[in-house]
Amino acid sequence: MYNFKEVEKKWQKYWEENKTFNAPNGDKKEKYYALVEFPYPSGAGLHVGHVRSYTALDTMARMKRMRGFNVLFPMGWDAFGAPAEQYAIKKHIHPKDAVKENIKTFKAQIQSLGSSFDWSREFSTTDPEYYKWTQWQFLQFYKHGMAYKAKKNINWCPTCKTGLSNEDAAGGVCERCKSKVVQKEKEQWVLRMSDYAEDLLTGLDDTKFADRVKLGQINWIGKSKGAEVDFVVADSDKTLTVYTTRPDTLYGVTFMVVAPEHPIIDTLKDKIKNMDEVNKYKEYAKTKTEFERTELAKEKTGVRLDGIVAINPVTGKEVEIWISDYVMMSYGTGAIMAVPAHDDRDYEFAKKFGIKIIPVIDGDISEKAYIGDGKYINSDILNGLTDKEPAIHKMLDYLKEKGIGREKVNYRLQDWIFSRQRFWGEPIPLIHCDKCGWVPVPDEDLPVRLPDVANYEPTDDGESPLANIEEWVNVACPKCGAKARRETDTMPNWAGSSWYFLRYMDPHNTEEFVSKDALNYWGKVDWYDGGMEHTARHLLYARFWNQFLYNIGLVPNKEPIDIRVSHGMILGPNGEKMSKSKGNVINPDDIVNEYGADALRTYEMFIGDYEKDAAWSTNGLKGCKKFLDRIWRIQDKLNDKSGYTNETLVHQTIKKVTNDLQTMKYNTAVSALMILLNDLETYDSITKDDLRVLVHLLNPIAPHITEEINEVSALGKPLAESTWPSYDESKTVEANFELVLQVNGKVRGKIDVSSDISKEEMEKLALESENVQKYTEGKEIVKVIVVPKKLVNIVVK
RNA sequence: GCCUGAGUGGCGAAAUUGGUAGACGCACAGGACUUAAAAUCCUGCGGGAGUCAUAUCCCGUGCCGGUUCAAGUCCGGCCUUAGGCACCA
Numbered sequence: 001m002y003n004f005k006e007v008e009k010k011w012q013k014y015w016e017e018n019k020t021f022n023a024p025n026g027d028k029k030e031k032y033y034a035l036v037e038f039p040y041p042s043g044a045g046l047h048v049g050h051v052r053s054y055t056a057l058d059t060m061a062r063m064k065r066m067r068g069f070n071v072l073f074p075m076g077w078d079a080f081g082a083p084a085e086q087y088a089i090k091k092h093i094h095p096k097d098a099v100k101e102n103i104k105t106f107k108a109q110i111q112s113l114g115s116s117f118d119w120s121r122e123f124s125t126t127d128p129e130y131y132k133w134t135q136w137q138f139l140q141f142y143k144h145g146m147a148y149k150a151k152k153n154i155n156w157c158p159t160c161k162t163g164l165s166n167e168d169a170a171g172g173v174c175e176r177c178k179s180k181v182v183q184k185e186k187e188q189w190v191l192r193m194s195d196y197a198e199d200l201l202t203g204l205d206d207t208k209f210a211d212r213v214k215l216g217q218i219n220w221i222g223k224s225k226g227a228e229v230d231f232v233v234a235d236s237d238k239t240l241t242v243y244t245t246r247p248d249t250l251y252g253v254t255f256m257v258v259a260p261e262h263p264i265i266d267t268l269k270d271k272i273k274n275m276d277e278v279n280k281y282k283e284y285a286k287t288k289t290e291f292e293r294t295e296l297a298k299e300k301t302g303v304r305l306d307g308i309v310a311i312n313p314v315t316g317k318e319v320e321i322w323i324s325d326y327v328m329m330s331y332g333t334g335a336i337m338a339v340p341a342h343d344d345r346d347y348e349f350a351k352k353f354g355i356k357i358i359p360v361i362d363g364d365i366s367e368k369a370y371i372g373d374g375k376y377i378n379s380d381i382l383n384g385l386t387d388k389e390p391a392i393h394k395m396l397d398y399l400k401e402k403g404i405g406r407e408k409v410n411y412r413l414q415d416w417i418f419s420r421q422r423f424w425g426e427p428i429p430l431i432h433c434d435k436c437g438w439v440p441v442p443d444e445d446l447p448v449r450l451p452d453v454a455n456y457e458p459t460d461d462g463e464s465p466l467a468n469i470e471e472w473v474n475v476a477c478p479k480c481g482a483k484a485r486r487e488t489d490t491m492p493n494w495a496g497s498s499w500y501f502l503r504y505m506d507p508h509n510t511e512e513f514v515s516k517d518a519l520n521y522w523g524k525v526d527w528y529d530g531g532m533e534h535t536a537r538h539l540l541y542a543r544f545w546n547q548f549l550y551n552i553g554l555v556p557n558k559e560p561i562d563i564r565v566s567h568g569m570i571l572g573p574n575g576e577k578m579s580k581s582k583g584n585v586i587n588p589d590d591i592v593n594e595y596g597a598d599a600l601r602t603y604e605m606f607i608g609d610y611e612k613d614a615a616w617s618t619n620g621l622k623g624c625k626k627f628l629d630r631i632w633r634i635q636d637k638l639n640d641k642s643g644y645t646n647e648t649l650v651h652q653t654i655k656k657v658t659n660d661l662q663t664m665k666y667n668t669a670v671s672a673l674m675i676l677l678n679d680l681e682t683y684d685s686i687t688k689d690d691l692r693v694l695v696h697l698l699n700p701i702a703p704h705i706t707e708e709i710n711e712v713s714a715l716g717k718p719l720a721e722s723t724w725p726s727y728d729e730s731k732t733v734e735a736n737f738e739l740v741l742q743v744n745g746k747v748r749g750k751i752d753v754s755s756d757i758s759k760e761e762m763e764k765l766a767l768e769s770e771n772v773q774k775y776t777e778g779k780e781i782v783k784v785i786v787v788p789k790k791l792v793n794i795v796v797k
Numbered sequence: 798g799c800c801u802g803a804g805u806g807g808c809g810a811a812a813u814u815g816g817u818a819g820a821c822g823c824a825c826a827g828g829a830c831u832u833a834a835a836a837u838c839c840u841g842c843g844g845g846a847g848u849c850a851u852a853u854c855c856c857g858u859g860c861c862g863g864u865u866c867a868a869g870u871c872c873g874g875c876c877u878u879a880g881g882c883a884c885c886a
Contacts, residue, residue, distance in 0.1 A: 205817070215801065219882055226886080244886060257886090300884085326884040336886045344798090347885050410883060532880075608810060613879085620809065621824050633837095658848080668811070671821035678821090740817050745867040747817060748835090772855080785866055790816055795866045 002632045003058055008704040012114055020720050021065075021073065021116040026521050027508070029070040033522050034061045036500055037530035037538075038076045041102035043087050046109040048576070048604070048616065049239065049420065053529050053567045055601045056610060056666060056703070058115040060527060062700035063661050065116075066724040072522055074504040075110065075117040077103050077124035080131075081493030082160055085424035095424045096450075109589060113597045114703050116720070120506045125426075125496030129453040130503065132447035133513035134495055135429040137549070138418075138724035139440045144552060146192045147418065149438070154417055156184035161458035162421045163188060182363065186462060188419040188490060193544050197221050199409040199558075200543055209564040210611070216535045216542075222412025227396055229261035229309040229405040230335060231256060233268065234318060239263055240310055243332030243410055246688045247399065248391035249339040251379040252360035253312050255267050255320040257302065258338050260285040265305070270792035273307040278323065279570055285325040300326060300349045313404045314380070315740055344369050378489055417539070418491060423456035425490030433477035433484035442478050447484070466489040475649055476483075477762040498545035501525050501560065532566040539564065565664065568612040569606070575615045586616050598702035599625040605701050627674055628705055631698065634677065635713050639685035648734055649679055650693055654727035657697045666701070673698055688715055696725050741766045743775040759786045766792035 009206070011014060015021060036057040039050060061073040079099040079318055088098035103124060110424045139145040155164040157174040163186060164174060168528035203223050204214050218684060226245035240256060269275055271574065281303040282665070295349030309318040319337075326345055327336050336525050340350035341359040350357050360379045363370030376382040376391055382397060385391045399405025419428070427448040429441040441448055451472045456465045466488040477484035499513070506518035530538070539561075546560040571577055572584025579585065591600045603624040607614045644650040651674045660669035676694060680686050692715045696708040700718045710719050734755055739762060743747035748770045763784050766772055779796035786792050 029824095211800065216881070219800070221886070222882085224885070242886080246886080322885090326886095330884070331885045338886090343886075345886080348884090410885075536881080606809090614809075617809065617823075619823050627822085629836095667809090668821080671811075674821055738817075742817090742867075745816090745865095750817070775852095783866070785816090787816060787867095791867090793866055795818080 002629070002705070002708070003122055004509055004598065004705065005593075006495075007134070007708045008112075008592075008597050011704045011707045012111060014707075015116070015720065016119075019120070020120050021061075021071075021716075022120050023072045024072055025518050027070040029068060031072065031522055032061075032069040033524065033526045034064070035074070035504075035525045035528045037534060038078050038104060038497070038500060039530075040078050040083065041083070041099060042083055043098075043102055044580075045105055046588050047569045047570075048532075048588050048591070048600075048797075050577075051113060051568075051588050051600060052114050052570055052604045052607075052610075053531075054113060054123040055108065055604055056567065057529050057665065058113075058117075058601075059605065059666065059700040060660060060664075061116055061719070062703065063658075063724060065720070066699075068694070068723075072121075072504065074118055074121040075115075076118065076122050076500060076504070076762070077106070077126070077498070078294045078493065078497050079124045079126045080425045080491075080496055082162070082422065085117050085422060085456070094452065094454075095456070096126065099124065101290040104732065106489070111269070113593050113601065114163050116703070119364075120552075121504050123503065123507050125493075126424075127445055127501065128447045128511070128531040131496065133503065133765075134426050134440070134491065135446050136443065136513060137424075137499065137545070138491065138495070139429055140552060140554070141191055141450075142438075142440060144548075146195075146548060148189055148190055148192070150190050151185060152417065153188050154188055154189065154190050154532075156186070156462070160422075161460065161462065162585075163417060164426070165552055184462065185640075188417050189487075190564070191416040191418050191544075193541075193572075194411060194413055195266070195546055197413045198409075199723070200413070200540065200546055203543060203547065203559050206559045207564065208562055210566065213539070213564050213566060217540060220413065220536045220540060221444060224410050226559075227781060228333065228408040229313065229398065229399060229407050231319070231337070232310050232314060233264075233321075234311055236268065236271065236308070238264065238267060240335050241333045242337045244333045244337055244632045246339065246342070246392070247395045247405065248376070248379075248382060248388060248394060249342050249360050250312070250314050250337065251382070252339040252341050252358045253319055253337045254340060254356045254358055255322055255338045257311055257322045257324045257327045257346075257349070258305075259322050259327045260325055261329040262323070262334045263333070265323065268305075268308055271307050272305050274303070274305075274592065275646060276301050277471060278305065281323060287535065287788045289477060299424055300324065300345070300352050302349065303743075304351065304353070308459055313396075313402070320355065320756040322349075322353070329414065335679075340369065341365050341370050342371055351448050356370075358731060359515070383642060413540075416544070418495070419489035420492050421462055421464040422458060422490050427466065427493055428487040428491060430487040431475055431477060431484045433480060433482055435482055436477055436479045436484075438487075439484070440476055445478070467489070494538060494541045498541045499549075500556065501528075502546075502549075519556055523721070524557050524559065526563065528561045528564045530564070530565055533568050535564070565611065566606075567610055568614060569664065571613055571615045573616050573618070578616075590619070590739065591621065595621060595625045596628075596704075598628055598705045602628060602670060602702050606670040608667055610664045610666055624670075627670075627677070628702060630677060630681070630707065631694070632709065633704075634680055634686065634691065635709060637686045638678070638688060638691065638713060641685075641687045642689055643687060645683055645686050645690050646679055647731055650690065651675060651727040651731040654693065654697065654725050655729075658724070658727070661700065670701065677778060688713065691715060693720065693725050696722070698748075737789055739765065741769050741772050742791055742793040743772055744795060745793060746775075748772050748775055755789065760784050762792050764787075766794060 034057050037052050061071045065071045076468060084095050084099050090094040100484055156409045159166055160174060180787040200473055204217055224245055226243055228241050228243055229247060230241050272278060304321045305321045310321055312319050324725055338346035338348040340357045342361060358378055359365050360376060362377055363372055376385045381393050382394060396407055413419055429446060429448045431439045431441060433439055451469055453469055458465060473482055473486050473488060474488055502514050503524040505513040546555060546556055549555040550558045550734040575585055576582060585702050603621040653672050656672040657669045680690055691713060695709050696719060699706040707719050717720060736752050737755055739751050739753045740747055749769045752764060763786055776794060776796050781797045782797050
């Protein structure tokens with residue numbers, strides 16, 4: 001009988017010893033690059049969700065190999081960052097040891113699944129041999145003016161004691177620890193990602209990402225088309241420039257609002273009479289987190305800048321200037337023109353502070369701002385127009401002509417704050433010298449290694465723990481030799497994952513980050529799978545990083561990834577996200593031990609639509625285990641004949657499984673195999689050819705049991721080294737089909753007929769049917785619709 | 798508020814893109830084998846009417862309406878739900 005534990009171990013050992021899945025660089029075969037996001041080796045171990053995506057891509061990889069491709073299917077570890085550091089602090093060990101420990105566990109778990117990873121290419125982002133090149137690439141950014149240090153109001157997590165990117169602080173909450181993020185002014189290294197906003201947007205056209213993935217990228221980049229308009233501040237030489245998407249409402253501007261941090265306040269502080277009040281408000285705004293500032297249904301607050309007014313450039317009338325926290329310094333120009341009649345926020349503000357509301361588009365503004373289309377009024381040059389687009393164009397032309405405004409495109413995407421005040425990250429390879437300024441660490445001195453120290457806990461003053469390690473910090477300036485200090489900030493853990501897919505192509509190269517040959521041979525990632533939670537940030541960072549490398553001539557493709565899909569989550573049996581606190585965690589180890597990796601894999605492929613979430617069901621798993629047991633037992637039915645017992649069904653199944661696996665419809669591929677098995681079980685005996693097809697088609701999903709059957713029943717060489725079955729389209733056609741007879745669209749009979757029946761015969765059979773006649777009798781036949789291979793519908797009145 | 802999906806038996810889900818709704822699996826029920834149980838095998842399984850049993854009929858894919866010979870699928874309007882974005886000017 002079949003012992004899945006022994007069998008699974010046996011074949012895993014076989015694949016390892018024979019290096020079955022090692023992909024040679026530069027092979028003559030056509031390449032295929034299948035990639036699944038590398039895991040963060042946390043202390044919690046592997047999740048059944050990992051199994052879903054690894055198996056899905058493994059299935060893809062195994063099928064592609066059998067279809068003659070040289071498949072790169074690598075695996076590695078994304079191990080820098082706060083979780084590993086915190087885990088290490090808790091256990092009083094060095095993060096590198098914690099990582100080593102976790103990787104060991106993770107790797108054993110993954111290997112027990114029988115995934116066909118090319119382990120010869122394994123690396124961790126924390127390996128100095130790897131982060132050497134992460135640092136080297138950072139220096140390319142620096143050397144090309146793409147990295148700069150700036151004093152910034154940054155998102156600061158008081159619990160993690162580190163700065164966060166906007167992406168990490170989405171919603172005003174720290175992504176890691178969920179505590180409230182506060183604003184803190186700090187010097188930070190920043191990458192000019194906003195320069196790439198347009199390229200990151202248009203580049204999507206060169207990819208085949210799933211629509212929802214593309215949309216996530218588009219939303220994050222947040223392109224908006226509008227105009228900048230200059231407002232002169234009365235009795236001064238200053239202008240206040242605003243960004244607006246509705247220049248057509250310029251005649252309705254009754255006030256302006258600037259962000260509390262707007263520099264004009266300081267510039268004109270001598271003219272502002274109520275600076276005390278203004279400063280008080282500024283303080284008040286600062287104590288609030290970004291989240292509080294953007295919270296819904298919030299009362300508008302603000303202070304008028306007393307003593308200064310601006311001039312509406314089209315009416316020449318004076319408009320008040322206010323400061324309010326509903327205007328953000330980080331978007332547009334940090335200043336807006338307020339049109340309370342046609343903007344909800346401005347309306348609310350005007351109502352609260354009793355500011356005049358002038359409608360410029362005909363509509364009801366008694367309750368709230370009117371934001372629809374309508375006839376322009378009170379608008380001089382626009383009066384009489386009724387549509388937004390021509391009005392905007394006319395106004396833009398006017399502003400350009402007068403030199404007081406211009407078209408402007410804005411993006412929500414901001415520069416990437418690249419500094420973290422943490423120990424466990426790639427040190428930023430720069431040295432500060434009082435004489436020479438920032439000096440890059442010379443290439444030959446890379447990597448800048450993290451020191452082996454006992455104390456690396458975050459500090460309260462917001463400095464990196466590295467700053468306290470004097471012997472590490474103090475160095476000679478590489479340029480002039482004078483005393484200098486290392487940069488002590490480290491990189492965010494998005495850094496290592498921004499280019500790991502390139503390193504897999506040539507993971508042991510000590511001379512270059514990847515060789516040109518390897519880059520040219522492997523090209524783009526053909527199929528990339530990951531979690532939905534990474535489709536916005538990680539994907540954007542990776543594309544940005546790659547586009548930069550492309551622009552400086554280091555990689556051959558501007559877009560690094562062809563297809564990107566996102567798997568759905570595996571939820572707990574109760575339909576909720578698995579978590580320790582909810583007690584609904586399914587441990588893949590337990591499942592592998594009790595049912596085997598093949599059963600787990602088959603079940604997770606059968607569970608439902610790959611891109612949708614699915615709740616775990618142990619009964620469902622048992623059903624799949626039963627299916628595999630039946631596959632094993634079907635061997636008892638082998639006879640000495642050749643050919644297919646049910647030729648049509650075999651060809652249909654090959655076609656169905658081949659197509660389904662290529663489009664990630666794993667659930668229906670499994671069901672097609674179940675149908676084939678159900679059919680084979682009805683015969684007294686089956687042929688080796690029958691069984692051979694069955695195990696080949698099932699092999700990518702359940703690789704161990706199928707290899708074992710293949711060997712035990714002497715069907716041929718190991719499946720992993722064998723060829724995918726092919727089908728003959730003409731043989732997928734059934735000899736007979738069930739002809740459906742309808743009257744007025746309702747089914748009134750079914751007859752089994754030959755597939756090459758003519759339309760006339762179909763119609764004749766329908767009209768002859770007794771049951772059909774019951775419904776047509778005494779009625780006028782208006783028309784008869786005949787759909788070949790399907791049905792006849794008789795329409796009567 | 799905006800942008801995406803999704804809503805089909807007791808449950809997970811299928812449905813060649815307009816052509817037999819519920820494939821496949823789970824659960825459940827009945828039966829066979831067994832001293833018994835497990836395992837395995839067979840049968841049934843959307844709801845209702847009808848029949849000894851067949852046959853046959855009616856209803857049914859979130860709700861309302863429309864297009865069509867024909868709608869789970871297309872169109873219009875709603876409801877619910879999940880995810881993303883959000884004082885973005």
